[in-house]
Amino acid sequence: MVTSCSHSVHTGVMSNGATLHDVAALAGVSPRTVSRVVNDEAGFGEATRLRVLEAIEKVGYRPNMLARALITRRTGTVGLVVPQMVDPFFAELVVGVQAAAKASGRTMLIATHDDDLAEFDSILETLSSFAVDGAIVYSPQGERATLFKHAQRGLTIVAFGMEISGPNVGSVLWDVSRGAELGMEHLVQIGRTNLVMLSHTDAVNSQLLPRRETAFRHSLQTAGLEFSEARVVRRDPTIDGGREAMQEILAARTPVDGVFAYNDAMAIGALQALAVAGIRVPHDVALVGFNDIAMCSALVPSLTSVRLDRSAVGREAVALLDRIRSAPHDYEPVYVDVELIVREST
Amino acid sequence: MVTSCSHSVHTGVMSNGATLHDVAALAGVSPRTVSRVVNDEAGFGEATRLRVLEAIEKVGYRPNMLARALITRRTGTVGLVVPQMVDPFFAELVVGVQAAAKASGRTMLIATHDDDLAEFDSILETLSSFAVDGAIVYSPQGERATLFKHAQRGLTIVAFGMEISGPNVGSVLWDVSRGAELGMEHLVQIGRTNLVMLSHTDAVNSQLLPRRETAFRHSLQTAGLEFSEARVVRRDPTIDGGREAMQEILAARTPVDGVFAYNDAMAIGALQALAVAGIRVPHDVALVGFNDIAMCSALVPSLTSVRLDRSAVGREAVALLDRIRSAPHDYEPVYVDVELIVREST
DNA sequence: CTGAAAGCGCTTACAG
DNA sequence: CTGAAAGCGCTTACAG
Secondary structure, X not given: OOOOOXXXXXXXXXXXXXXXXXXXXXXXXXXXXXXXXXXXXXXXXXXXXXXXXXXXXXXXXXXXXXXXXXXXXXXXXXXXXXXXXXXXXXXXXXXXXXXXXXXXXXXXEEEEOOOOHHHHHHHHHHHHHOOOOEEEEOOHHHOOHHHHHHXXXXXXXXXXXXXXXXXXXXXXXXXXXXXXHHHHHHHHHOOOOOEEEEEEHHHHOOOOOOHHHHHHHHHHHHOOOOOOHHHEEEEOOOHHHHHHHHHHHHHOOOOOOEEEEOOHHHHHHHHHHHHHOOOOXXXXXXXXXXXXXXXXXXOXXXXXXXXXOHHHHHHHHHHHHHHHHHOOOOOOOEEEOEEEEOOOOO | OOOOOOOOOOOOOOOOOOOHHHHHHHHOOOHHHHHHHHOOOOOOOHHHHHHHHHHHHHHOXXXXXXXXXXXXXXXXXXXXXXXXXXXXXXXXXXXXXXXXXXXOOOEEEXXXXXOOHHHHHXXXXXXXXOOOOEEEEOOHHHOOHHHHHHXXXXXXXXXXXXXXXXXXXXXXXXXXXXXXXXXXXXXXXXXXXXXXXXXXXXXXXXXXXXXHHHHHHHHHHHOOOOOOHHHEEEEOOOHHHHHHHHHHHHHOOOOOOEEEEOOHHHHHHHHHHHHHXXXXXXXXXXXXXXXXXXXXXXXXXXXXXXXXXXXXHHHHHHHHHHHHHHOOOOOOOEEEOEEEEOOOOO
């Protein structure tokens, strides 16, 4: 009985090739029976099962997922697509989704689109062609058409941070406005009245970005505090941007005892500018960040920030993916709570 | 002539299915000819080509990579496997490899193993079964056996940060010891004589970690400075760990005017501890970090650090992958230069 | 409890 | 310049 692998027996390298046929031949059964054993289908004798298992072991058989997926259209894999990983917010989001994917027994493959729409499209194309069980995505600039296109072609998609739903596509969001209000209410509650916001340069043009600014204005109004344009300074959402914005506010001698930052990076920059200027946090100025990246608790003083539960986000995304797959109807967007984590900076 | 797609014509959802056959039928040619056009094989008339292209457009045909890869064993995809993404060092390494992969026309799929060997093994298994063109990996704890196993089964592997080579596996490294020496030589050169090191807790047990400590001792010796155990404090390689280590040194009243940190996170922690203690950087104490994460230049004072060129690392890794694939012989490990980036902290 | 046949969507020799 | 046949490695009805 010949039981050698199909490929390159003589090369020595890459014993890549044992197939169902090789196992079947060695075990003296049909490929169909080996398939049954491999997939735990039941409908075979215990003796047969042992013989097959032994043969599998002997030839080092591993099922070819490509062949399997070509038929079943399932791979036990989910794609995760984010803009980038250098921002800790996304790096930590990945951890949350990863945990959920693992818990559901799936391998997660990650890709980054760097806010490039063509790249995003190409990534979804690749994931589609690999027959991933679904894609969990953070769309560039909240772009929708690409999502609908791939969903319509058969890719199950869950989008983060934007409201979208339709055949084969759903979304998981968090209430950014509510988060911003929590931060602002906290500043008011601890007695701060001269509040400023360090905002994102693009906050005026984008679909998604202005929500924190709107919440800032709204919260001032609710607290009976006065708003003026001088109280919002916009820069890149980075440490450098935050430092510059804070310096500009100090240079303009705008009265300030409370700062709300677009994100934690800007808050860290503000912390530096305040330290250099000899202004004490929180004694003279209280400071609130956004996202609660891991570094917030390691800063001196540690930073009060708005947290999104990334594990919850991951769980909800994977769960929604499964619901859509089992019945591809429209699903309501899922909301995940945000909370304010109060630390030394306030 | 019937030209409808193979699947679920009546569902409306998921027009997933146009195949070579559908295109061929519409264009009035054989599937073989469509395949030629799709793959730019040449050997067909211009008129035929146009007719096929039109048909492809009309039915929305996209080649099924699963079917193609089942035969060709190639996918135009490379896997990147790292421990995690929360450490900016890895997040930034991903950027470097991503750029190189894109430049070579490939899509990169990333996975994280979280230093779990079983997870690492399973990820390589998945990548293998997807027939990626190769895997670029940062092995957990420098583990080798898993790499050899998958390489032998046919997966082309390039490993980071460890010396390994063999059939189907190569490596790209950087000289950590040299980097540490550069940092130490710089501290000595600017006149610092009381040097301490903030080291990694596990630096004593591991294969990879002790190199920086060894370089620290060696550099002291070269400079004619005295070494004592009190001059090395080990903690978690985090901001908190760095702060604690620095605080311990200050509390012990160990004379110190120069600090070499295991990585940038520990250096940031040290910066905080020094600031709280009212010690000026670099006037009283000079500080050198390791890895040169992006944040180094945004700190106040900005942090001198040992930089690894992540773009170069990415390029070398992808290039080595191609060389191994084109001729799977043993290749010498590739070394990438490290350099010291001097900033305000020294 | 088990197997022979068809086929997933494509490419690879081979023949004209 | 073009096509009919075989087959990549597996699963899915179907038959016994």
